[in-house]
Amino acid sequence: MVSIGLRGLLVAALLVTAAVHLERWFAGYRDIPTTIGGDQYLVLGPLFLVNVVAGAVIAGAVAFWQHWLPLLAAAAFGAGTLGAFLLDRLVGVFGPSTSLTWNAPEVVAAVAELVCVACAVVLLVQRRRIRHGWIRA
Numbered sequence: 001m002v003s004i005g006l007r008g009l010l011v012a013a014l015l016v017t018a019a020v021h022l023e024r025w026f027a028g029y030r031d032i033p034t035t036i037g038g039d040q041y042l043v044l045g046p047l048f049l050v051n052v053v054a055g056a057v058i059a060g061a062v063a064f065w066q067h068w069l070p071l072l073a074a075a076a077f078g079a080g081t082l083g084a085f086l087l088d089r090l091v092g093v094f095g096p097s098t099s100l101t102w103n104a105p106e107v108v109a110a111v112a113e114l115v116c117v118a119c120a121v122v123l124l125v126q127r128r129r130i131r132h133g134w135i136r137a
Contacts, residue, residue, distance in 0.1 A: 078116025
C-alpha cells in the first residue's frame, strides 16, 4: 500500500515539474538567447520543452509500467533537472548567472524534483527488498 502512495506522489511530482517548465516556457524562457563563441542561439527554450515532454512521459511510465526502469528514469530526471537549475543559479549554464533569487515557480519545481528523487530511490530500494525476499509485498 505504501508503494502505491509513493508511486502516486512520484507521478504528481513529475507532472508538477513538467507543468512548471511549461509555465516558465510561456513566461518568456523560450526567447532567452544564449551566446556561445560570440554567436547567439536559442538553447534554453527547447530544453524547457524537452523537460515538459520527458516529465509527462516518465510520469505515464511510472503510473502504468510496474518495472524498475521508469523509477530509475524518474530519479535521473529529478536529479538532472535540479542539478541543472542549481548549476545555472550558482555559476551559470551558458555564461555567468544573471540572478541568484528564486521565485515561487522555481521553488515549487525544486521541491518537486527533490520529491522525484526521494520517492524513486525509496521505491527502487523497496522493490529490491521485495524481490530478494527481505520484506513481503
